[in-house]
Amino acid sequence: MDTPLDRLTEQFRRLPGIGIKTARKLAYYMVQEPQEKVNEFIHALQEAKQKMCFCSQCFNLSSQDPCPICSDRKRDRSMICVVETPQDVLAVERSGNYGGLYHVLQGALSPLDGIGADNLRIKELLQRLENTEIKEVIIATDPDVEGEATALYLARLLKPVPIRVTRIARGLPAGGDLEYADEATLAGAVANRLEM
Structure with missing residues (x-):
């Protein structure tokens, strides 16, 4: 059965990192929100899509071109x-x-x-x-x-x-335990060691 809720769930599922359970949860949440909140969400999405662009110098996403970083003297x-x-x-x-x-x-x-x-x-x-x-x-x-x-x-x-x-160097995260680090992370940490 293809309901509006199913179609909304499928749209959320298309987002990166969103599985079917999370997509369904988001769809139910949005349908249960007051219309005013849904309209705010839609407006924010449309505004971001219309006003965001890639900086012509560094290709970062920005609402201006050149972006604030490239413009900062x-x-x-x-x-x-x-x-x-x-x-x-x-x-x-x-x-x-x-x-x-x-x-x-x-x-x-x-x-x-x-x-x-x-x-x-x-x-x-x-x-x-x-x-x-x-x-x-x-x-x-x-x-x-x-x-x-x-x-x-x-x-x-x-x-x-x-x-x-x-x-950039790579290695163990601050506060991490050696015993829980994977082999690649440990190898990077050893290879990129610093003088003390």
């Missing part, structure tokens, strides 16, 4: 942190330890999914490096297979360019 313009998604920009910004610029690739290399270098914003990164005073590129892709492949690809691509290319 106080940012360190000698370094660019290369990330996969706009969510990654938010994560690095929350750390409070980075004050440079960003470049959002809009994904990672994944040949099995048909995502090659031409599907990412790599060409635009190279153009930015030609026209600026960038001294360092920090590669901050995810530590998964696709992220590592992307990092290696970028490192090789940037090798002939007279710019320092670094990779």
Whole structure:
């Protein structure tokens, strides 16, 4: 039976990270909300879709172009942190330890999914490096297979360019226990150890 509630559930299920149980829970919740709250939700969704765009310089999501980060003259313009998604920009910004610029690739290399270098914003990164005073590129892709492949690809691509290319360190989370860490995380922690 295909009811309006089933169709709404299916729309929620299409969202990343939402399984059928959560989708159903969200659908029931929205149907039971007062019409005013549903209208606010719909308006917020429509407004975000209409007013958000990709920054023409770094390809981060923003409500203005260039984005506030690219527009901020106080940012360190000698370094660019290369990330996969706009969510990654938010994560690095929350750390409070980075004050440079960003470049959002809009994904990672994944040949099995048909995502090659031409599907990412790599060409635009190279153009930015030609026209600026960038001294360092920090590669901050995810530590998964696709992220590592992307990092290696970028490192090789940037090798002939007279710019320092670094990779973010990886290892154990603060407050984590060694006994619960997986092998890859422990290997990264040992490989990226620091002097004391």
